[in-house]
Amino acid sequence: MTGDAFIVLGTPSEEQLQCDNHDHRSCYGYNSKACQERAADYWRSSNVMKVFNSRLKRLRLQWMRTPQPGKKLLVLDIDHTIYDCTNMLKESLHDSCRIRPHLSTMFSSLKEYYDYCLWSQTAWQWIETKCSLIGIYESCQSYPLFILDRSNMFSVGKSSNDQAVEPAAGEIVEVVRRNVKCLRLIWDSCPELYSEKNTLHIDDLHKNFGLNPKNGILVSPYRKANYDTDTELLKLTQYLLRVAKLDDVTTMDHSTWKNT
Numbered sequence: 682m683t684g685d686a687f688i689v690l691g692t693p694s695e696e697q698l699q700c701d702n703h704d705h706r707s708c709y710g711y712n713s714k715a716c717q718e719r720a721a722d723y724w725r726s727s728n729v730m731k732v733f734n735s736r737l738k739r740l741r742l743q744w745m746r747t748p749q750p751g752k753k754l755l756v757l758d759i760d761h762t763i764y765d766c767t768n769m770l771k772e773s774l775h776d777s778c779r780i781r782p783h784l785s786t787m788f789s790s791l792k793e794y795y796d797y798c799l800w801s802q803t804a805w806q807w808i809e810t811k812c813s814l815i816g817i818y819e820s821c822q823s824y825p826l827f828i829l830d831r832s833n834m835f836s837v838g839k840s841s842n843d844q845a846v847e848p849a850a851g852e853i854v855e856v857v858r859r860n861v862k863c864l865r866l867i868w869d870s871c872p873e874l875y876s877e878k879n880t881l882h883i884d885d886l887h888k889n890f891g892l893n894p895k896n897g898i899l900v901s902p903y904r905k906a907n908y909d910t911d912t913e914l915l916k917l918t919q920y921l922l923r924v925a926k927l928d929d930v931t932t933m934d935h936s937t938w939k940n941t
Contacts, residue, residue: 711887712894712936723837732835745824754875755797758884761902778905783914790918794925800829800862834860861891878929895931
């Protein structure tokens with residue numbers, strides 16, 4: 682394959698190509714008591730449970746390699762977490778600066794303690810394109826266990842019953858609905874391997890932690906303009922090596938990982 686052309690099914694759009702990019706603000710309170718209570722509130726919603734059960738029923742994990750017993754699981758986002766997907770339809774795809782610095786170092790340093798999967802809020806064909814550009818498929822040793830795309834996500838609302846809130850007279854109430862990456866889909870699919878105790882979710886969008894805030898680790902969004910100075914993955918690797926010693930990863934507040 683030469684040039685910047687990739688053959689994919691359908692007509693790609695910016696919506697299919699990259700995830701939500703309007704919420705890259707750091708939010709180190711995503712694991713607060715209020716957020717944990719909100720997550721529990723979501724799970725009490727019959728609508729949320731209905732959608733969850735529907736997603737779980739149709740989920741078939743396509744294993745790319747055999748999971749290693751005893752290892753923890755990293756659920757790794759792609760866009761702006763390990764790869765800058767900005768203007769992929771307009772600029773060269775073969776720009777190595779799009780790959781976040783020190784990614785290969787992170788993989789090699791953590792492979793003794795963690796397996797990983799990829800979960801991206803984009804269309805499947807673009808995930809495959811990005812994985813090829815990153816070099817994920819160059820060695821079977823670097824393969825993820827499996828890959829999930831945006832079809833495995835669903836939205837949750839702000840209210841306990843996932844319905845609009847009736848405003849008081851003169852009051853404006855905005856019910857925030859957001860797509861989330863529900864780790865319980867993985868846990869319930871392979872309970873003999875993974876649970877909230879041994880799973881960590883790495884993402885640059887804190888809203889994706891909505892149903893499992895205790896397992897989220899928020900990283901700053903990566904832009905290729907910062908290629909020469911970005912050391913986020915080096916710092917994250919050192920943190921994850923410390924966390925690897927824990928029997929239960931939820932005993933630490935990962936929202937403050939940069940301060941530890």
